[in-house]
Amino acid sequence: MPDRPMRIADLLRRLPPGFAPRMAAAAFAFLFWRLAGMPMPGTLGRLLPLAWVLSALIGATPAGRFETASLTAFATAGLLWPMSPLLAPAAGVALAAGAIPSMLGRAARGAAGAAAALLPVVPLIMATVPFTGDEPFNAALARSLLLDGDMDISDDLPQVAPESWVTPELGSPRPGITHHQPLFALFLVPGLLLGVPGYRLLPLLFACGAAAATARLLSRSGRDTGPAGWAILFLPGLGCAGLAYPDWAAALLTVAGAASLEGRQPVRTCILAALALAVLKIRFAPAGLGLVAAAISSRGRRSLVRAALLTVALGILALAVDRLLPGGGFFWARYGNVEFLRTLVHGTAARAGDILLMPAWMLLDQEAGLLWRAPWLVAAVAGLPALARERGPSRALLLSGILYAVGIAVWTPMDWHSMPTPTGRLLIPLLPLAAVSASRAGMPRPLLAVSAVMAATSLALPMSRFNHLDGRDALLDMFSSCLPHDAALWLPSMARPDLLVLAAWAGLSAALIMLLSRRTALPGALLLAAAAAVLAARAVSLDGVYEAEDLGPERRIGCSLYPELPDPNLRLDWRRSPERLLMLSDPWDAVILTSPGGGVVEVSARLSAMSAGAPALLRMEYGGEAREFAVESRVLPVPDWIGDVRGGRESPRRVDPGVLSDTLVTAVFEGARPGPLVIRRGGDSGVLFLDRIEVSSWERR
Amino acid sequence: MLPTAALLAISVIPAGRALRTAALLAGLLAAQASGLSEPWHLIPFVPASLIQPSGARIGVFLAAVCAVLMLAGPALPCTPCESTMQEVFAPESVEWPGTVHLDLSEPVALLRVPPGTAGPVEIRIEAGGCRDSLPAGYVISGDHVALIPQGVTTFRATGGGLVEIHLSRRPNPFEHPVIHAGPAHADR
Numbered sequence: 060m061p062d063r064p065m066r067i068a069d070l071l072r073r074l075p076p077g078f079a080p081r082m083a084a085a086a087f088a089f090l091f092w093r094l095a096g097m098p099m100p101g102t103l104g105r106l107l108p109l110a111w112v113l114s115a116l117i118g119a120t121p122a123g124r125f126e127t128a129s130l131t132a133f134a135t136a137g138l139l140w141p142m143s144p145l146l147a148p149a150a151g152v153a154l155a156a157g158a159i160p161s162m163l164g165r166a167a168r169g170a171a172g173a174a175a176a177l178l179p180v181v182p183l184i185m186a187t188v189p190f191t192g193d194e195p196f197n198a199a200l201a202r203s204l205l206l207d208g209d210m211d212i213s214d215d216l217p218q219v220a221p222e223s224w225v226t227p228e229l230g231s232p233r234p235g236i237t238h239h240q241p242l243f244a245l246f247l248v249p250g251l252l253l254g255v256p257g258y259r260l261l262p263l264l265f266a267c268g269a270a271a272a273t274a275r276l277l278s279r280s281g282r283d284t285g286p287a288g289w290a291i292l293f294l295p296g297l298g299c300a301g302l303a304y305p306d307w308a309a310a311l312l313t314v315a316g317a318a319s320l321e322g323r324q325p326v327r328t329c330i331l332a333a334l335a336l337a338v339l340k341i342r343f344a345p346a347g348l349g350l351v352a353a354a355i356s357s358r359g360r361r362s363l364v365r366a367a368l369l370t371v372a373l374g375i376l377a378l379a380v381d382r383l384l385p386g387g388g389f390f391w392a393r394y395g396n397v398e399f400l401r402t403l404v405h406g407t408a409a410r411a412g413d414i415l416l417m418p419a420w421m422l423l424d425q426e427a428g429l430l431w432r433a434p435w436l437v438a439a440v441a442g443l444p445a446l447a448r449e450r451g452p453s454r455a456l457l458l459s460g461i462l463y464a465v466g467i468a469v470w471t472p473m474d475w476h477s478m479p480t481p482t483g484r485l486l487i488p489l490l491p492l493a494a495v496s497a498s499r500a501g502m503p504r505p506l507l508a509v510s511a512v513m514a515a516t517s518l519a520l521p522m523s524r525f526n527h528l529d530g531r532d533a534l535l536d537m538f539s540s541c542l543p544h545d546a547a548l549w550l551p552s553m554a555r556p557d558l559l560v561l562a563a564w565a566g567l568s569a570a571l572i573m574l575l576s577r578r579t580a581l582p583g584a585l586l587l588a589a590a591a592a593v594l595a596a597r598a599v600s601l602d603g604v605y606e607a608e609d610l611g612p613e614r615r616i617g618c619s620l621y622p623e624l625p626d627p628n629l630r631l632d633w634r635r636s637p638e639r640l641l642m643l644s645d646p647w648d649a650v651i652l653t654s655p656g657g658g659v660v661e662v663s664a665r666l667s668a669m670s671a672g673a674p675a676l677l678r679m680e681y682g683g684e685a686r687e688f689a690v691e692s693r694v695l696p697v698p699d700w701i702g703d704v705r706g707g708r709e710s711p712r713r714v715d716p717g718v719l720s721d722t723l724v725t726a727v728f729e730g731a732r733p734g735p736l737v738i739r740r741g742g743d744s745g746v747l748f749l750d751r752i753e754v755s756s757w758e759r760r
Numbered sequence: 761m762l763p764t765a766a767l768l769a770i771s772v773i774p775a776g777r778a779l780r781t782a783a784l785l786a787g788l789l790a791a792q793a794s795g796l797s798e799p800w801h802l803i804p805f806v807p808a809s810l811i812q813p814s815g816a817r818i819g820v821f822l823a824a825v826c827a828v829l830m831l832a833g834p835a836l837p838c839t840p841c842e843s844t845m846q847e848v849f850a851p852e853s854v855e856w857p858g859t860v861h862l863d864l865s866e867p868v869a870l871l872r873v874p875p876g877t878a879g880p881v882e883i884r885i886e887a888g889g890c891r892d893s894l895p896a897g898y899v900i901s902g903d904h905v906a907l908i909p910q911g912v913t914t915f916r917a918t919g920g921g922l923v924e925i926h927l928s929r930r931p932n933p934f935e936h937p938v939i940h941a942g943p944a945h946a947d948r
Contacts, residue, residue, distance in 0.1 A: 094934070096934075131772045131821065135772075146765060149762060
């Protein structure tokens, strides 16, 4: 009995730093959610406080100002939440953000800490992130391999995702082959017993393993291991951590291969890692090649040349054997196997513009841009020059990263963004490099804070991580009723490119980075002012501009979206822009806009039409007057480079609006009495596909 | 309302009293402008912004927020926010394929019935989140009003024009009233 007080005191001393305040905050959040009657008490109302409990258990640092600020923001938004549909989600985001500093603190405590850092949000990931994108395909392949002994997933996909389907055109080159390679699917076997959490179990361990291996690499070079936590706890890494995708496994193999340069047999280990990367997914092969090149270059120049020749010869042999024996079924690519080289040759030249603009969209696009989702990557870019001067594992990561990035740019210039799967998924194998590079540069606290808030957004609003290349970010979609109708047009979008908006945001971003660096404050402030002025002017000029597919139910009656499903793969081969269209096919379908007033009202509509017989008619009505226009569209030709690749073979496909030319129709109403502007289909035949509407008005002198 | 909440939160967070006071004044003005009519919900911010030690300030604020929630409930907007269900015209029918989620922040949904629709509109409505078995809301269709019981119900709205679905519950601690309306269907 006498030593009991001592035991309690010992126990209290052994508690993690910040344990008591974080546990108290978790209890407060749990109770507050219920007192305020906030939505989703059974999921977010439990899982977010649970994240705080787990963050208290793994805490390595005392609770600080960021946690206090998060809790205050949560309580404020929660107190006022019925006032706006934005506030309850904001409260959730604030609460999720508060759990992140403890996780970052744990990640800074070595490899084991980095591996455990994700723990507090694992229940959130497992329970709230929809099982969608390529996850059901990978799961179906696991099922097919184990239960059927084949790779034909058409009879397995409905078992794991009843709403999914597969067609030879989209999913498989021919029956029995899927473009998902089999190795990764074997790691999803626990899912056959445990369901969705089982499919995600091993990918979760791969992500934690990659973070641990990166932390070990950092600690061996005498650096703080915190950046390994940034890789897994911030976007884009967090967006896929624990999901059934092979990208974190590739990151683990990459960092393991790079670390072997400090081991006994680096060349052999790197070749093994490279082979594993290629078998995991052919997309990762360039990353493996970089590892092998780095391992050999560490031995001298002569062996580098010899190894390069050997690698090329082995690659040619592997492709030839694969083409001749299983018919290109192993290293499968879109046009067979060896034939894909023709795609590279012709496609790269033809899509040079897309490739050149890719870095700008990768940074600034509202749906896929990393600059505002993951500003911590600015530090990673800043650290690259220092990294380039190093040897050993750092050089291996750098070479591997460069080759992988070039591979992505050349091989997937149109779908590097990985939509509709979480944004930046294809860049995850580069995250160990980003973490190591960021450790060589200073990280401004505001960038860290914004990165944490964006990561929290993807946790509290799991649907926000899924975009569909439709020109409007998922967050704007979710809250469109509370935002101006043209809010998406003020932000850069590769689906609806506006170079002035892109330039303004590039200027704003550069100015903010210059201001944060503090060495270039005056030029930064001047650039900020100029870019803000350009953006404001552009926003004013966009008044009266409506992207038809963004119109909400308050501005349209009927009018389905085309295609009905948002999957961007359905628009991958559209010869016009990939944005969705608003379909006017029924006599009752109508767009109703408010008139700007004025003596003269001019309405322009960009659209295409499909009709079997007589041309489709577009009817515009305003102030008791009506105008009708016959609209005809022609089928756009197949791009030359695709014809070259196909060798003149034209694959039959149905004509859809994505391959039709646009028509611009303009109506002027003069002296009509003010009223609503109605756009509908005239006549009773044909289908119209509206893209964009511009309404302007002026007084006649 | 989001900027208002941000200003009010800033009035509690930073260390400098001057910045907190400025944020509080701006937040109070913004709250007045954004339609926060009841003053009770602003009370926790006033003492919290004036107290200097950080721990005491946050403690007082969180306690005051809980007290206000228990006494007055969360703030309610003067004008309820409405959402409109999007219809789609098929050759033989009108469909409303989506689901609208009604809660205290968006308690009204509107469903437009096109003129000349032949059959009644069948709407699937799911209601819950309360700790009693009283109705969660009501549906107005023409001259008819029907109560929405908790659980899953299919309503047949026969009046044309506009069908309104209302969540009628007031906020109560430990209750999370919600109505999921849709999908809906009508023959043409």
